[in-house]
Amino acid sequence: MTYLDYAATTPMYPEVAAAMLPFQAGTFGNPSGGHAAARAAKTALEEARERVADALGAGPAEIVVTGGGTEADNLAVKGAARAARAAGDGVVTTAFEHKGVLAPCDRLERDGFRVTRVPVDGAGILDLDALEAALDERTVVVSVMLVNNEVGTIQPLDAVAELVRARAPRAVLHTDAVQAVPWLDVAAAAAPADLVSVSAHKFGGPKGVGALVRRRETPLEPLIEGGGQEWGLRSGTVDVAGAAGMAEALRITTEHRGGEVARIAPLRDRLAAGLAARVPGCFVNGDPERKVAGNCHVGFPGVEAETLLVALDRDGVCAAAGSSCTSGATEPSHVLAAMGLPRDAALASIRLSLGYASTDADVDTALDVIARAVERLRPTVTAAR
Amino acid sequence: MTASTRRVLVAMSGGVDSSVAAALLRDAGYEVTGVTLKLWGGESDSGCCSAADVEDARRVAAQLDVPHYVFNFTDDFDARVVGPYVDAYAGGRTPNPCVECNRSIKFGRLLERADALGFDAVATGHHARVQRERDGRVQLRRGVDDAKDQSYVLYMLGQAELARTLLPVGELTKAQVREHAARLGLRTATKPESMDVCFITRGKREEFVTARAGARPGPVVDGDGGVLGRHDGVPGFTIGQRRGVGVATGERRYVVDLDAATATVTLGRRDDLLRDSAGVRDLHFVDRVPDAQEPLDVQVRAHGAPFPGRVDGTRVRFEQPQPRVAPGQVVALYAGDVLLGGGIAT
Numbered sequence: 009m010t011y012l013d014y015a016a017t018t019p020m021y022p023e024v025a026a027a028m029l030p031f032q033a034g035t036f037g038n039p040s041g042g043h044a045a046a047r048a049a050k051t052a053l054e055e056a057r058e059r060v061a062d063a064l065g066a067g068p069a070e071i072v073v074t075g076g077g078t079e080a081d082n083l084a085v086k087g088a089a090r091a092a093r094a095a096g097d098g099v100v101t102t103a104f105e106h107k108g109v110l111a112p113c114d115r116l117e118r119d120g121f122r123v124t125r126v127p128v129d130g131a132g133i134l135d136l137d138a139l140e141a142a143l144d145e146r147t148v149v150v151s152v153m154l155v156n157n158e159v160g161t162i163q164p165l166d167a168v169a170e171l172v173r174a175r176a177p178r179a180v181l182h183t184d185a186v187q188a189v190p191w192l193d194v195a196a197a198a199a200p201a202d203l204v205s206v207s208a209h210k211f212g213g214p215k216g217v218g219a220l221v222r223r224r225e226t227p228l229e230p231l232i233e234g235g236g237q238e239w240g241l242r243s244g245t246v247d248v249a250g251a252a253g254m255a256e257a258l259r260i261t262t263e264h265r266g267g268e269v270a271r272i273a274p275l276r277d278r279l280a281a282g283l284a285a286r287v288p289g290c291f292v293n294g295d296p297e298r299k300v301a302g303n304c305h306v307g308f309p310g311v312e313a314e315t316l317l318v319a320l321d322r323d324g325v326c327a328a329a330g331s332s333c334t335s336g337a338t339e340p341s342h343v344l345a346a347m348g349l350p351r352d353a354a355l356a357s358i359r360l361s362l363g364y365a366s367t368d369a370d371v372d373t374a375l376d377v378i379a380r381a382v383e384r385l386r387p388t389v390t391a392a393r
Numbered sequence: 394m395t396a397s398t399r400r401v402l403v404a405m406s407g408g409v410d411s412s413v414a415a416a417l418l419r420d421a422g423y424e425v426t427g428v429t430l431k432l433w434g435g436e437s438d439s440g441c442c443s444a445a446d447v448e449d450a451r452r453v454a455a456q457l458d459v460p461h462y463v464f465n466f467t468d469d470f471d472a473r474v475v476g477p478y479v480d481a482y483a484g485g486r487t488p489n490p491c492v493e494c495n496r497s498i499k500f501g502r503l504l505e506r507a508d509a510l511g512f513d514a515v516a517t518g519h520h521a522r523v524q525r526e527r528d529g530r531v532q533l534r535r536g537v538d539d540a541k542d543q544s545y546v547l548y549m550l551g552q553a554e555l556a557r558t559l560l561p562v563g564e565l566t567k568a569q570v571r572e573h574a575a576r577l578g579l580r581t582a583t584k585p586e587s588m589d590v591c592f593i594t595r596g597k598r599e600e601f602v603t604a605r606a607g608a609r610p611g612p613v614v615d616g617d618g619g620v621l622g623r624h625d626g627v628p629g630f631t632i633g634q635r636r637g638v639g640v641a642t643g644e645r646r647y648v649v650d651l652d653a654a655t656a657t658v659t660l661g662r663r664d665d666l667l668r669d670s671a672g673v674r675d676l677h678f679v680d681r682v683p684d685a686q687e688p689l690d691v692q693v694r695a696h697g698a699p700f701p702g703r704v705d706g707t708r709v710r711f712e713q714p715q716p717r718v719a720p721g722q723v724v725a726l727y728a729g730d731v732l733l734g735g736g737i738a739t
Contacts, residue, residue: 314465315506315510318462322460337431337447337463337465338465339465384509385509385510
């Protein structure tokens with residue numbers, strides 16, 4: 009199997025599985041308790057919290073362990089907006105955020121907030137002028153992703169932060185950094201943000217665990233209330249094994265990031281160049297100069313992505329298109345639509361995403377399989393139209 | 394099916410028939426791949442191919458250890474099935490959306506994709522039989538279970554489609570299908586059948602049509618043009634309909650005519666409905682064209698009883714007068730249990 013869907017999820021590092029095992033099979037205490045069993049779990053949780061905090065450039069008290077990236081996004085966007093309701097009603101985001109941010113913004117809009125979805129350009133970068141125009145004194149939340157989940161483009165967060173500080177001094181700045189961790193030093197890149205979402209399974213950690221970095225005691229209204237765990241922001245017994253796994257995955261990722269980016273970028277470039285050379289009409293989505301090393305988002309005119317993905321799967325290549333809904337059907341991409349790609353081109357585009365276990369051989373296989381599949385699918389589709 | 398037919402794409406709705414179809418083909422040695430078609434609605438929609446139905450299909454595929462995919466045909470379904478359905482009702486006709494779905498989606502888009510992906514055939518859970526003759530021609534016959542026969546909604550298939558189609562459950566009764574499902578431990582064994590128009594999940598047909606096409610109230614008249622009352626729009630009516638005409642006349646009245654142009658609904662007695670023929674358009678034959686003398690069985694509703702008749706050019710003549718066929722309905726023609734073809738009533 010040739011796995012080219014790292015942006016969807018990544019295989020767990022063996023070290024992560026090993027780091028989690030003691031808390032799944034042995035140290036079972038509830039970290040909120042007061043006895044020896046509880047203390048062992050609590051110690052492990054707090055160690056994990058410190059390591060996560062270090063890697064993300066925050067203090068341990070600034071880490072809220074969540075049930076994943078989407079929960080972190082929800083807590084950030086809805087939590088910050090609702091906590092600031094008295095101060096204002098403006099919520100500003102981009103048109104091509106992850107659904108984990110867009111859906112909470114839709115919810116806030118139904119609840120009476122003014123939501124502005126800032127347009128993005130054809131290269132996959134948000135329009136800073138439009139952002140500036142959307143900000144005002146009554147803006148309470150600005151949410152701009154660090155790296156887009158489909159086309160991999162890196163957003164100019166420093167410039168965003170500057171505009172927010174100047175134009176919307178009351179606003180909390182959130183960034184969804186879920187796709188950034190394997191490729192960027194999030195501690196530095198997301199430094200200007202008050203709130204930062206990450207998700208462990210995107211960098212070799214377990215599914216169902218994430219974190220929200222919350223700087224400067226940014227006021228948040230919790231989504232899940234109960235026993236008051238995680239500074240009262242996320243009640244419920246914390247997944248100790250998950251937190252330990254996330255910390256270990258983050259350690260490995262941070263340690264090897266420089267080398268991995270240097271190794272994978274040329275693989276990705278070879279994949280993109282190879283496809284361009286072998287498949288006439290092949291086009292790239294998202295500015296290649298401003299995207300993360302693992303992202304290769306390409307389109308093949310005249311080929312339906314949904315059909316192509318089945319053909320690739322049957323030949324052992326795992327890739328994706330659009331954003332998969334729970335039913336597994338491919339939905340037309342709101343990201344590509346926001347970038348102004350015509351519907352036909354969007355429906356002809358697929359995402360190939362590389363990661364830490366990707367090899368030269370994977371690229372060779374992918375080039376062969378994809379080029380052959382496109383060639384096979386093209387005449388039939390054309391003839392049928 | 395020929396010896397070379399090995400790789401089959403099975404359209405799995407999550408229901409018992411298509412689940413058993415996939416199981417039978419797998420057990421017969423085919424290389425089976427399952428696919429569920431997303432045709433309508435968003436993720437939370439409870440209509441056809443809802444997340445729950447996809448999950449049922451996926452679980453059955455996993456149980457059978459065959460790959461499973463989901464194809465999103467919502468755009469095509471809307472353009473080729475729902476849109477024409479709305480237009481038909483708004484125009485005073487009575488469409489059959491299952492027929493259009495089979496024509497454009499299952500044996501159109503799906504077959505096209507199956508070809509592109511190198512599958513030898515497409516299979517569905519329809520109760521009808523594909524019979525391959527020695528001369529290589531293919532016939533479509535009624536399913537073994539008379540009460541469940543679905544050959545009517547497949548009348549549009551031609552040699553090209555049938556040659557690449559497998560309908561394994563048509564060889565079984567519904568009871569046998571359920572037995573198979575139970576024996577295989579399929580989780581869909583006892584799932585109830587879907588009966589209604591799959592994309593109308595809430596409310597009534599006329600509300601759905603009105604929401605998309607608008608409503609134009611008009612008069613309800615008798616055969617002499619006398620006004621009996623008012624109605625909210627022709628989409629609420631079908632030729633031959635008795636109940637719910639909303640007008641008290643003292644005797645049984647039927648809808649005998651619909652005129653969308655003037656938004657007029659005409660009521661009459663049952664005798665006023667009787668016709669000795671029906672005009673058909675887009676007449677199509679599976680294999681051979683019957684001559685005007687050949688006695689045929691005519692069927693005008695999906696589960697209606699067939700009656701004797703003949704086809705003469707673009708008219709189907711009935712042996713005995715029959716209630717008028719609502720324009721838009723399929724008129725299917727059979728010789729015994731072999732489906733010869735059919736057309737759309739005008």
